[in-house]
Amino acid sequence: xxxxxxxxxxxxxxxxxxxxxxxxxxxxxxxxxxxxxxxxxxxxxxxxxxxxxxxxxxxxxxxxxxxxxxxxxxxxxxxxxxxxxxxxxxxxxxxxxxxxxxxxxxxxxxxxxxxxxxxxxxxxxxxxxxxxxxxxxxxxxxxxxxxxxxxxxxxxxxxxxxxxxxxxxxxxxxxxxxxxxxxxxxxxxxxxxxxxxxxxxxxxxxxxxxxxxxxxxxxxxxxxxxxxxxxxxxxxxxxxxxxxxxxxxxxxxxxxxxxxxxxxxxxxxxxxxxxxxxxxxxxxxxxxxxxxxxxxxxxxxxxxxxxxxxxxxxxxxxxxxxxx
Amino acid sequence: xxxxxxxxxxxxxxxxxxxxxxxxxxxxxxxxxxxxxxxxxxxxxxxxxxxxxxxxxxxxxxxxxxxxxxxxxxxxxxxxxxxxxxxxxxxxxxxxxxxxxxxxxxxxxxxxxxxxxxxxxxxxxxxxxxxxxxxxxxxxxxxxxxxxxxxxxxxxxxxxxxxxxxxxxxxxxxxxxxxxxxxxxxxxxxxxxxxxxxxxxxxxxxxxxxxxxxxxxxxxxxxxxxxxxxxxxxxxxxxxxxxxxxxxxxxxxxxxxxxxxxxxxxxxxxxxxxxxxxxxxxxxxxxxxxxxxxxxxxxxxxxxxxxxxxxxxxxxxxxxxxxx
Numbered sequence: 001x002x003x004x005x006x007x008x009x010x011x012x013x014x015x016x017x018x019x020x021x022x023x024x025x026x027x028x029x030x031x032x033x034x035x036x037x038x039x040x041x042x043x044x045x046x047x048x049x050x051x052x053x054x055x056x057x058x059x060x061x062x063x064x065x066x067x068x069x070x071x072x073x074x075x076x077x078x079x080x081x082x083x084x085x086x087x088x089x090x091x092x093x094x095x096x097x098x099x100x101x102x103x104x105x106x107x108x109x110x111x112x113x114x115x116x117x118x119x120x121x122x123x124x125x126x127x128x129x130x131x132x133x134x135x136x137x138x139x140x141x142x143x144x145x146x147x148x149x150x151x152x153x154x155x156x157x158x159x160x161x162x163x164x165x166x167x168x169x170x171x172x173x174x175x176x177x178x179x180x181x182x183x184x185x186x187x188x189x190x191x192x193x194x195x196x197x198x199x200x201x202x203x204x205x206x207x208x209x210x211x212x213x214x215x216x217x218x219x220x221x222x223x224x225x226x227x228x229x230x231x232x233x234x235x236x237x238x239x240x241x242x243x244x245x246x247x248x249x250x251x252x253x254x255x256x257x258x259x260x261x262x263x264x265x266x267x268x269x270x271x272x273x274x275x276x277x278x279x280x281x282x283x284x285x286x287x288x289x290x291x292x293x294x295x296x297x298x299x300x301x302x303x304x305x306x307x308x309x310x311x312x313x314x315x316x317x318x319x320x321x322x323x324x
Numbered sequence: 325x326x327x328x329x330x331x332x333x334x335x336x337x338x339x340x341x342x343x344x345x346x347x348x349x350x351x352x353x354x355x356x357x358x359x360x361x362x363x364x365x366x367x368x369x370x371x372x373x374x375x376x377x378x379x380x381x382x383x384x385x386x387x388x389x390x391x392x393x394x395x396x397x398x399x400x401x402x403x404x405x406x407x408x409x410x411x412x413x414x415x416x417x418x419x420x421x422x423x424x425x426x427x428x429x430x431x432x433x434x435x436x437x438x439x440x441x442x443x444x445x446x447x448x449x450x451x452x453x454x455x456x457x458x459x460x461x462x463x464x465x466x467x468x469x470x471x472x473x474x475x476x477x478x479x480x481x482x483x484x485x486x487x488x489x490x491x492x493x494x495x496x497x498x499x500x501x502x503x504x505x506x507x508x509x510x511x512x513x514x515x516x517x518x519x520x521x522x523x524x525x526x527x528x529x530x531x532x533x534x535x536x537x538x539x540x541x542x543x544x545x546x547x548x549x550x551x552x553x554x555x556x557x558x559x560x561x562x563x564x565x566x567x568x569x570x571x572x573x574x575x576x577x578x579x580x581x582x583x584x585x586x587x588x589x590x591x592x593x594x595x596x597x598x599x600x601x602x603x604x605x606x607x608x609x610x611x612x613x614x615x616x617x618x619x620x621x622x623x624x625x626x627x628x629x630x631x632x633x634x635x636x637x638x639x640x641x642x643x644x645x646x647x648x
Binding site for chain 1: 352353355356407410411428429430431433434435436437438440441442444445448449451453456457459460461463464467468470471472474475
């Protein structure tokens with residue numbers, strides 16, 4: 001993705017964002033600095049900052065505040081990942097050891113808290129109370145979604161529950177990125193321009209997570225060694241399984257996932273994954289992602305023209321085309 | 325403390341704060357609501373909201389924003405306690421089971437995160453970017469202090485380290501309470517009025533923690549069943565031990581605490597606690613707390629007169645006189 005055309009426009013800005021992120025533990029405990037640099041070096045696509053930078057520039061947001069917003073978004077995302085990985089017991093992310101694989105749970109909890117504090121400080125430094133409010137509301141939505149998943153499991157049978165989950169997990173932060181960028185450009189909350197920007201973010205976020213969920217059935221070329229069928233194994237029913245369920249609700253292995261909250265028999269799991277792939281469910285799920293992208297492109301129609309406009313359109317198409 | 329005279333002035337306001345706190349999980353997952361109500365029912369003295377309410381009223385801050393600030397402070401305090409208790413593995417706080425005694429670590433981490441999000445949203449709702457900035461900076465200071473203690477232990481031998489620790493742990497939030505209250509009253513950051521209010525909060529916070537540290541050697545009548553000498557057992561050197569160390573640096577049991585980061589032999593621990601008590605170190609430490617209170621009362625001299633002024637003076641004296 002480092003050569004994606006929509007990235008060239010914001011390459012210099014992303015370097016500024018990176019420098020601001022790296023400075024966030026300066027003056028604090030050396031181990032906090034080391035943890036932050038480890039997390040930043042693990043990379044990631046910086047897609048949330050990219051979306052915010054492109055939308056903000058298209059709408060005329062001041063450069064300096066936009067850089068701060070972009071850094072705040074990535075810092076918030078990183079903070080949630082640190083606590084997520086601890087909760088899931090994940091040992092690798094993006095091919096690098098997670099913090100909790102190397103540190104104690106206590107140190108991992110506190111590092112996540114520190115990153116939340118710095119994300120909130122960056123959000124404050126955008127000098128917009130509305131941006132600050134969006135940040136804190138989004139954090140509550142994300143955490144509420146994780147609490148729901150923890151207490152209720154992920155073995156959904158309704159698409160409403162699925163949509164709620166992926167909104168909380170992913171789309172809420174993309175929506176935050178574009179709504180906050182519009183705010184910095186002077187758009188009043190709930191004004192038509194603001195709503196249009198927000199809608200673009202919402203839809204690419206929903207599509208992004210649906211595609212992630214499809215990749216779990218295909219093998220994700222970006223995440224070498226990540227096993228196929230991971231979600232189902234852990235009892236997480238995503239869109240491909242929901243689509244398959246509509247047609248094959250009595251599949252005994254799928255029933256086992258729903259009843260036991262997971263399926264740890266590798267042979268049965270692989271056979272179920274194969275049946276879901278062969279059922280055409282991935283294509284149906286991909287169609288749902290494409291509809292979100294169409295809605296995002298539709299929102300773009302109401303925004304001003306310019307190179308950032310084209311880049312946002314390219315980014316939207318990239319979200320669904322990246323691996324299939 | 326429910327009959328302390330400085331409380332009667334803010335009793336009605338505290339009821340408003342309580343209602344606002346209780347509403348913070350409305351609309352979120354039922355288990356989050358249950359956790360919040362459990363935490364609020366555990367009580368606590370609400371001393372941070374009380375300080376903010378008294379200072380804000382004395383300086384003329386608008387009532388509604390002051391209530392929100394007071395709730396934000398208590399919510400931030402509660403969030404840090406939830407993660408603290410998880411990290412320490414504490415099973416009781418204020419005589420009630422902690423969240424982590426009943427819930428999984430994952431649920432406890434996420435509940436703390438949710439409370440941070442709600443504290444930040446409340447802080448945003450004060451409509452002051454400076455208050456928001458104070459909040460996020462204070463959270464970073466608190467977490468940095470906990471990280472330091474985790475990595476470096478608490479077996480200090482210098483009073484600078486001790487002062488840094490109790491500032492991060494306690495005084496920073498009292499300072500936040502009074503500086504934020506002054507801000508809502510219209511005092512510009514770093515103006516003389518703002519600095520005076522901040523100084524009052526700083527000094528009562530420092531005194532508050534020193535007294536807490538002394539109570540660990542005396543037995544705290546408010547915390548039934550809390551064993552004496554808990555800090556030393558866990559390798560935490562506080563002011564009484566630092567004072568004793570100046571005169572009896574070669575005490576072999578104290579050396580054992582420093583070298584091993586704790587002392588788990590109950591007989592040796594009790595004998596060391598007794599020697600520290602008999603050395604007069606608690607009186608010297610109490611004198612240090614009284615100097616902070618004198619500095620707080622000195623700061624009050626520069627603030628307007630009125631019933632809140634008298635209540636703040638009474639509160640300052642209460643901090644050192646509460647149990648000895």
